[in-house]
Amino acid sequence: MSAQIARVEKLAFAYPEATAAALTDVSLELERGEVVLVLGRSGSGKSTLLRALAGLVPHFHGGRFSGSVSVAGCDTRSTEPAALAGTVATLFQDPEDQIVFERVASEIAFGPENLGLQPGEVTERVASSLAAVGAEHLLERSTRDLSGGELQRVCLASALALEPQLLLLDEPTSQLDPEGAEAFLELVERLARERGMAVVLSEQRPALPLEICDRVLFLERGRLLLDASHAQAVRWLEENAPDFVEPFESVTRQAGDPGRAICTMEGVGYSYRPDTPVLENVSLELRCGEIVALAGPNGSGKTTLAKLACGLLEAQAGQVERWGRAGYLSQDPGRYVVCERAEDEVALGIEGDLARARRWLDELGLGGSERRHPRDLSSGERERLALATVLATEPDLLVLDEPTRGVDPRRKRELGELLRAGSPGRATLLVSHDLAFARSIADRVVSLAGEGVLVGA
């Protein structure tokens, strides 16, 4: 059996109606058992490259395609993605959007059933793939009730149930806490070694995946600038894309007069279902001029506490007091698209003040996009638009829920600078799994441990 599993030759691709190419002159080879990390800024073509390896580009998306991609000897232009399913498996960015069935067992069985396997073999694959990701206990659970981390594992099990020779992972840890992300990547590495499966993963938080990968690819504007071994790649990144390897520096603020209190929470409690409290007896004070980072594992109640702070939820126990106006940026920038034009979107929260809306768009690098439909913006631009809609309201308390999810390191630094620059006039609560980023801009980091206990405050 040849060691090579995939070969990409002079691949160029542009999405339908796009003026710029998503990929240009990309050539590479992938070997069995290796873990390849794909890095690049937002919109550099990482996801498109993964889709090309899965045959989804051009079959599913259409567009202009030249060059060739072959996987296990099959040319992806003449082989449908469904026919490649036994060879290639893909895990997309948002696990929630990939779920077909209500129950975990059915979800994992979907792929093997499509391959036409015997019912007994399907059952065996469901059990073995769940065991491989350490999630046997989820077999009979409803996919609707799973946490982000559990859902990610179920989606990985669904991919593994196809017993692929090439596994493609598109930002698989973006929704996981640091411990969950580390465990997930260790699992992927182990499976690649044990099964001799090639793994290609794209990531925006490169520190962890850099530790496990054999090779690194770096894409910029659709061109492959780097295809090198781990050691060579780190040197290249230090010289050419330092954002990806330089750690965020922790901020040391000089102690000064604490500003006035903007929000105080005393002994707060909340539960979505009776007898299963998410938060119990949590106290936190947010003062003007400070940035407080809120960390904690998946499911610890961070988002709930953030919503209580800004008044989107009412505390069921304890007391929340707020002075001034609160603004909340949710995890999903798609939730900030209700108008036809970007400027109207921002003006919506400021009584239609278009001049002020344009100023904020400009501030966030969206000058010139005022009249574009928000859905026509790239994912990075949408994130900035969402931030502009909240910042334009000039809140006294700014609550940001995972604002760096899927954001490349350079944009993270820009976001950090923007938040620090505006921090003297408001209190900021930053919910984030990205501890390095959080420490780089926050005055203090508090963590929610299990059962809603705040530590480190």
Added chain:
Amino acid sequence: MELVVRPLVALALLGACVVAALAATRPLSLALLAAVLLVLLLQASWRRARLFLLGIVVSSFGLFLIWPLTAHVGSHPLWNGPILPVIGSIDVTREELAAGAVQTLRLATVALAFAVWALRLDQDRIVREVRLARRSVLTVALATRLIPTLERDAAGFVEALRGRGVAVEGLRGRSRLLAPLVASSLERALTLAESMEARGYGRSGRPLRARVRLNWRERAAMAFSLLLVVFSLLWL
């Protein structure tokens, strides 16, 4: 309460109820069918059932209001309105009200059958066990799952708007969410379709199925479904 027959058999029973509702012309028969289905629906969780019930009540009541105004039958007028272009004379007769009530009950019965399918049946098992029209059944199952997803999306949009100080109140405020909800559903549908294709959906050949053996209770239910269809076509 758990159903005592497998979901595929329950689906056959619901299908028979729909056929009976479409064939029946007597209000009493339709009311009986609707009552049975309502009882079944109310055994689902109230939180999920109430959305379906609201939709059923609103659409049925709307049909009952519109029907007499657009139909032109009967010789016992209760109210004579103006003559409008295209529609003609707007009047309400006793016969139109009776016909409107039958159509309303019919719509409510079919909608209740759908609600029972959506809330009480294990759709995963139906999709995995069905041997005919699997794609259609899967499409309906995915569309059914869209309802709670839309509910969650709507809540997310409201929350994001409130987070930037925009209150969402009244019909006008909520109607603003319609277009973004449709757009986000379409985006999600594309991602799901892509993911399904990547997992082999649409590959040539059909998935193999384990043979389904019906127990005596399920065989009786299938026979009852058949009888209900025949009986409704001939006598209801």
